[in-house]
Amino acid sequence: MQDLDELYASILKRKQAPKAGSxxxxxxxxxxxxxxxxxxxxxxxxxxxxxxxxxxxxxxxxADLLYHLTVLLVEKQVSMDDIKAELAKREGLLSKTQDRPEIKDL
Incomplete structure (x- = not known):
């Protein structure tokens, strides 16, 4: 079982040490x-x-989306710590989109 940090480490390791056919x-x-x-x-x-x-x-x-997003983060050299830091900055803040109209039809 992997958490997102383990998934990131696994994908980073694969980028650094490619395995043919993966x-x-x-x-x-x-x-x-x-x-x-x-x-x-x-x-x-x-x-x-x-x-x-x-x-x-x-x-x-x-799960598929999280995997592919993690591949993207590794490719762009954005760490999970970078994402966690950004989320921490937002904690407790009011939304800047309060007056945004509701989306009713997708």
């Missing part, structure tokens, strides 16, 4: 455009899964 290496070999395409695809799949009643599908697609 999917992670494939993504790094194809580069940023391929990684971004996968993040976009997985984001859409999470949205679709969230609209469906099956909880398992949402869990599965979210």
């Amino acid at each position: 999917y992670t290496d494939y993504l790094f070999d194809k580069g940023l455009d391929k990684i971004l395409k996968k993040v976009g695809e997985e984001s859409t799949e999470v949205i679709v899964a969230a609209k469906n009643p099956k909880r398992d599908e949402l869990i599965y697609e979210t």
Whole structure:
């Protein structure tokens, strides 16, 4: 079982020591455009899964999205600590989008 820090470390290790034939290496070999395409695809799949009643599908697609987002973070040299620090800065702050209209139809 991996938490996000372990996943990040695993993907970083794979980038530093490629293993021929692995999917992670494939993504790094194809580069940023391929990684971004996968993040976009997985984001859409999470949205679709969230609209469906099956909880398992949402869990599965979210895991895919988190994996691909983590590949992107490693590629762009953004650490989980960077993300945690950003989230910590936001804790307790009021939303800057309070007057934003509600989105009713997706």
